[in-house]
Amino acid sequence: MTTTPPNSTADKILQGDLRAISRAITAIENHSPGSEQLLKQLFPYTGHAYLTGITGAPGTGKSTIVDRLAAVHRKRNEPVGIVAVDPTSPYTGGAILGDRIRMQGHASDNGIFIRSMATRGFLGGLARSTAEVALLLDAAGKRQVLIETVGVGQDEIDIVRLADCVLVVLVPGLGDDIQNMKAGLMEIGDIFVLNKADREGADRLEEQLHAMLSLVMPRDGWHPPVVRTVATENRGIEDLASTIAKFRKHFESSGQRQQKQIDHWQNRLLEMLESRLLEKVLHGKSGQARLRAAAEAVASRQLDPFSAVSQLLNDCE
Numbered sequence: 001m002t003t004t005p006p007n008s009t010a011d012k013i014l015q016g017d018l019r020a021i022s023r024a025i026t027a028i029e030n031h032s033p034g035s036e037q038l039l040k041q042l043f044p045y046t047g048h049a050y051l052t053g054i055t056g057a058p059g060t061g062k063s064t065i066v067d068r069l070a071a072v073h074r075k076r077n078e079p080v081g082i083v084a085v086d087p088t089s090p091y092t093g094g095a096i097l098g099d100r101i102r103m104q105g106h107a108s109d110n111g112i113f114i115r116s117m118a119t120r121g122f123l124g125g126l127a128r129s130t131a132e133v134a135l136l137l138d139a140a141g142k143r144q145v146l147i148e149t150v151g152v153g154q155d156e157i158d159i160v161r162l163a164d165c166v167l168v169v170l171v172p173g174l175g176d177d178i179q180n181m182k183a184g185l186m187e188i189g190d191i192f193v194l195n196k197a198d199r200e201g202a203d204r205l206e207e208q209l210h211a212m213l214s215l216v217m218p219r220d221g222w223h224p225p226v227v228r229t230v231a232t233e234n235r236g237i238e239d240l241a242s243t244i245a246k247f248r249k250h251f252e253s254s255g256q257r258q259q260k261q262i263d264h265w266q267n268r269l270l271e272m273l274e275s276r277l278l279e280k281v282l283h284g285k286s287g288q289a290r291l292r293a294a295a296e297a298v299a300s301r302q303l304d305p306f307s308a309v310s311q312l313l314n315d316c317e
């Protein structure tokens with residue numbers, strides 16, 4: 001295995017140095033060139049973290065669930081990394097999550113690292129930055145990485161897709177709209193969390209959910225279950241944690257883990273290739289200008305779009 005020089009940034013991250021981790025995340029968010037080098041050094045030390053993605057509509061209780069799950073992991077002495085990603089706003093979810101967790105007294109706990117991310121880099125690479133931050137936390141020894149993202153759109157689906165296990169959080173009283181729920185969300189949910197089960201309408205929502213889930217084909221022998229929680233009262237959280245563990249075991253024992261990993265990396269490589277290629281073509285002012293000029297030529301029918309793309313590709317060689 002590769003070794004990193006003592007006291008290098010990589011070495012500090014491997015030892016779980018919180019400041020070094022924090023700085024590296026900023027570098028990742030800014031897509032600064034050093035971050036790629038760092039991730040290259042750290043990659044051999046990754047592959048040990050379990051990534052749980054938590055998504056759902058605003059205010060459904062995701063942060064409260066994350067906080068409670070983190071407490072369960074900490075009780076077992078597992079180091080935890082938490083990333084709160086909010087593609088819609090630079091401040092809301094993440095900052096609130098951080099405050100809540102600090103309030104609950106994880107602050108003095110070195111085994112837990114919390115960070116919020118919202119900045120959308122060049123070419124909208126929020127999913128990519130999240131994936132890189134997850135790798136970093138993995139290298140830093142966080143055996144459990146929790147990724148919270150607010151919303152139910154394509155951005156969030158892209159973000160949670162990188163997780164090993166995806167929790168979709170629903171609550172009663174948001175209207176009877178699970179019919180309207182994005183089909184994509186139904187497909188990515190490995191476990192459905194019916195939170196705020198203390199509220200009226202929980203039974204009905206559960207029935208509806210089961211009815212909908214019965215139409216979804218089980219993936220690799222797994223039928224997504226529904227777990228009821230009242231996160232604020234810590235009810236159902238142990239059950240949720242053991243359902244996640246069951247899911248994990250299901251994939252490990254069925255021998256599909258390796259397959260899942262390969263599928264995962266195939267998607268990731270494709271995304272990296274895409275963004276690398278785009279960066280290459282659109283790099284700097286001249287790249288943007290070339291794109292604009294090509295668009296003008298196509299719009300005025302001086303050039304066909306196929307030739308324009310070939311030209312743009314040739315120009316950056």
Ligand SMILES: Nc1nc2c(ncn2[C@@H]2O[C@H](COP(=O)(O)OP(=O)(O)OP(=O)(O)O)[C@@H](O)[C@H]2O)c(=O)[nH]1
Binds near residue numbers: 059060096197229230
């Ligand atoms: N009654 C009830 N309230 C809850 C429950 N879980 C969370 N809440 C409350 O719901 C509100 C929103 O909780 P959060 O955990 O911030 O929800 P969130 O999904 O992270 O919110 P965003 O990140 O802003 O989308 C808070 O006031 C919580 O106290 C629950 O099980 N029952």
Ligand SMILES: [Mg+2]
Binds near residue numbers: 063064
């Ligand atoms: Mg939140």
